[in-house]
Amino acid sequence: MSKVEEIAAAVENGKVKKVAGLVEEALAEGISATEILNVGMIGAMGVVGEKFKNNEIFVPEMLIAARAMKKGVEVLTPALKEAGSEPVGKLILGTVAGDLHDIGKNLVGMMIEGAGFNVIDLGVDVPADKFIECMKENPDCKIVALSALLTTTMPAIKNTIDAIVAAGLRDTVKIMIGGAPVTQAFADEVGADGYSEDAASAAELAKKLLAEVNG
Amino acid sequence: MDIQEELKVLDTLPGVTFVGHPAGAGPKYNTPLTPKENFRRFIKGEGYMWTPCSADFVTVMPQELADVVSRDFIFDKNVPENLIHAGGKDFFGIDWEYVPTAGGSMVRPGNPVLVEDVTEWKKTVKFPNFDEIDWEAIHERLKDVVEGDRVVVSWCFNGLFERLISFMEFENAALALIDEDEQDSVHELFSGLCDMYDQLFDKLHTYCNTDIIYFHDDWGSQRAPFFSRAVCEEMLVPYLKRVCESAHKRGMYIDFHSCGKIEALVPCMIEAGCDIWSGQPMNDRIMVLQNYGDKIKLNLAPPMRFAMPKNEEEAKELARKSQEDIDEFMGTYGPYMKSIVVSAMQAGNPKLYETVYTATREAFAS
Numbered sequence: 001m002s003k004v005e006e007i008a009a010a011v012e013n014g015k016v017k018k019v020a021g022l023v024e025e026a027l028a029e030g031i032s033a034t035e036i037l038n039v040g041m042i043g044a045m046g047v048v049g050e051k052f053k054n055n056e057i058f059v060p061e062m063l064i065a066a067r068a069m070k071k072g073v074e075v076l077t078p079a080l081k082e083a084g085s086e087p088v089g090k091l092i093l094g095t096v097a098g099d100l101h102d103i104g105k106n107l108v109g110m111m112i113e114g115a116g117f118n119v120i121d122l123g124v125d126v127p128a129d130k131f132i133e134c135m136k137e138n139p140d141c142k143i144v145a146l147s148a149l150l151t152t153t154m155p156a157i158k159n160t161i162d163a164i165v166a167a168g169l170r171d172t173v174k175i176m177i178g179g180a181p182v183t184q185a186f187a188d189e190v191g192a193d194g195y196s197e198d199a200a201s202a203a204e205l206a207k208k209l210l211a212e213v214n215g
Numbered sequence: 216m217d218i219q220e221e222l223k224v225l226d227t228l229p230g231v232t233f234v235g236h237p238a239g240a241g242p243k244y245n246t247p248l249t250p251k252e253n254f255r256r257f258i259k260g261e262g263y264m265w266t267p268c269s270a271d272f273v274t275v276m277p278q279e280l281a282d283v284v285s286r287d288f289i290f291d292k293n294v295p296e297n298l299i300h301a302g303g304k305d306f307f308g309i310d311w312e313y314v315p316t317a318g319g320s321m322v323r324p325g326n327p328v329l330v331e332d333v334t335e336w337k338k339t340v341k342f343p344n345f346d347e348i349d350w351e352a353i354h355e356r357l358k359d360v361v362e363g364d365r366v367v368v369s370w371c372f373n374g375l376f377e378r379l380i381s382f383m384e385f386e387n388a389a390l391a392l393i394d395e396d397e398q399d400s401v402h403e404l405f406s407g408l409c410d411m412y413d414q415l416f417d418k419l420h421t422y423c424n425t426d427i428i429y430f431h432d433d434w435g436s437q438r439a440p441f442f443s444r445a446v447c448e449e450m451l452v453p454y455l456k457r458v459c460e461s462a463h464k465r466g467m468y469i470d471f472h473s474c475g476k477i478e479a480l481v482p483c484m485i486e487a488g489c490d491i492w493s494g495q496p497m498n499d500r501i502m503v504l505q506n507y508g509d510k511i512k513l514n515l516a517p518p519m520r521f522a523m524p525k526n527e528e529e530a531k532e533l534a535r536k537s538q539e540d541i542d543e544f545m546g547t548y549g550p551y552m553k554s555i556v557v558s559a560m561q562a563g564n565p566k567l568y569e570t571v572y573t574a575t576r577e578a579f580a581s
Binding site: 014055057058059060061063064067098099100101102103104106123124150152153180197198 | 312314316317318321323324325385386389390392393394436437438439440441442443446
């Protein structure tokens with residue numbers, strides 16, 4: 001097994017204590033930081049996401065894999081900066097106004113980070129204005145992800161999208177939505193660009209939307 | 216057997232209030248067994264006469280219990296206005312916030328957590344002392360409701376995993392279930408919680424005449440369980456088993472309320488000794504009834520219609536829709552009525568009671 005494969009296995013299996021050391025060893029062997037990140041970590045998180053979607057693993061295993069990746073990235077960051085490596089993209093995430101639920105939103109954030117994105121998490125009960133303010137502060141951000149767990153707060157997704165349109169920012173971003181009561185039909189109705197039903201699919205969707213933006 | 220005679224209303228039984236509305240007051244029917252006796256026989260599977268249903272149950276949850284107030288589920292008499300939708304601190308001092316859009320309370324994410332590191336939980340977790348509550352006063356207030364023939368249900372917030380989440384937030388709680396550095400401490404904490412539940416059940420049994428503990432612990436999301444069956448068996452089942460034993464040794468039963476698509480974890484509930492599972496509609500309930508109906512009952516009901524008709528026409532329309540719901544419910548679940556209890560939450564629906572009673576009384580007699 002190559003060192004990068006060892007890193008991938010350690011991330012996949014949530015070996016939090018091992019990953020940092022393996023990354024140091026890989027760098028010492030002269031393996032590029034970009035390869036370690038893309039193959040050893042983002043690739044491993046892709047496998048984790050697939051297993052999660054198929055109910056082969058569950059939330060704790062996904063969380064521990066994300067934690068393992070985070071440990072590895074901490075060691076890798078200086079080398080990535082030195083190599084001029086950038087996150088694949090930037091994404092703004094939040095649970096919409098009136099809704100305090102964060103579990104699904106946090107899992108989505110973790111998996112999207114695992115896919116190589118820089119995620120700006122605005123938290124829960126986020127008013128439309130705050131999303132817009134953050135978009136203005138981050139003009140390089142191409143995706144906004146909105147979450148709602150309640151049927152009663154689903155309208156706040158539409159309100160947020162309407163506010164983004166009214167602010168003249170709709171053409172600058174792709175908008176993805178999710179949450180227990182959210183469906184593709186609802187996404188179509190409120191003018192979102194995409195919907196996903198779980199955290200792993202959300203990471204895939206973010207990559208797909210970014211590819212569309214980047215042409 | 217004269218079912219019309221048995222469904223004759225002899226009296227109106229007293230109730231309580233729930234979020235300012237009357238709850239639990241209902242008809243006393245002329246049934247050949249008391250609802251309580253029929254329910255006990257039904258769970259044992261011996262000599263029952265009908266499927267326990269709606270008006271057979273009454274729910275009480277005294278306002279003196281901090282968990283009940285903080286979660287906004289007070290079923291009690293003389294509830295002060297300021298306790299309704301109040302939120303506030305639970306048994307452990309954790310602050311819950313009532314969220315109108317959710318119709319319930321939750322801990323605001325990002326609030327300071329009680330347990331930063333589960334291996335050090337003893338430094339910050341202080342168990343409540345239920346002896347400090349005036350249980351005699353609770354009994355005095357509720358005795359006409361709980362001393363009757365109905366099956367008394369008391370909810371227990373929060374269950375083991377939910378409690379762990381409230382202590383340390385979801386991600387940390389989920390991780391602690393599989394992190395070998397944290398697992399021993401989680402075992403110890405769950406064991407302490409079981410001692411607490413045992414004391415609470417004793418009080419509810421003694422002073423509220425409780426027959427069913429409606430034990431609240433969500434195990435899944437809308438698409439899957441939060442954790443694997445193996446993790447559940449290792450980390451939760453031993454303690455849920457103690458919860459069930461605490462109820463059973465006092466002649467009470469456990470209705471395990473657990474949300475999410477968790478049909479795969481039904482064997483864990485059975486292993487623990489749960490008598491009833493209240494799950495959500497996204498589960499394959501027919502599969503559960505067919506495969507496990509002889510080992511655990513399901514708590515089911517037609518959808519509740521909350522509309523308040525403004526005139527006679529609307530009332531007729533509501534009654535028609537409600538009857539359609541009941542017919543659909545019976546069409547789907549009629550063959551499984553030996554493995555179902557019909558929700559206490561529908562106590563105010565006499566048509567449902569009459570339909571279930573009539574169908575099952577006839578079926579079981581033959």
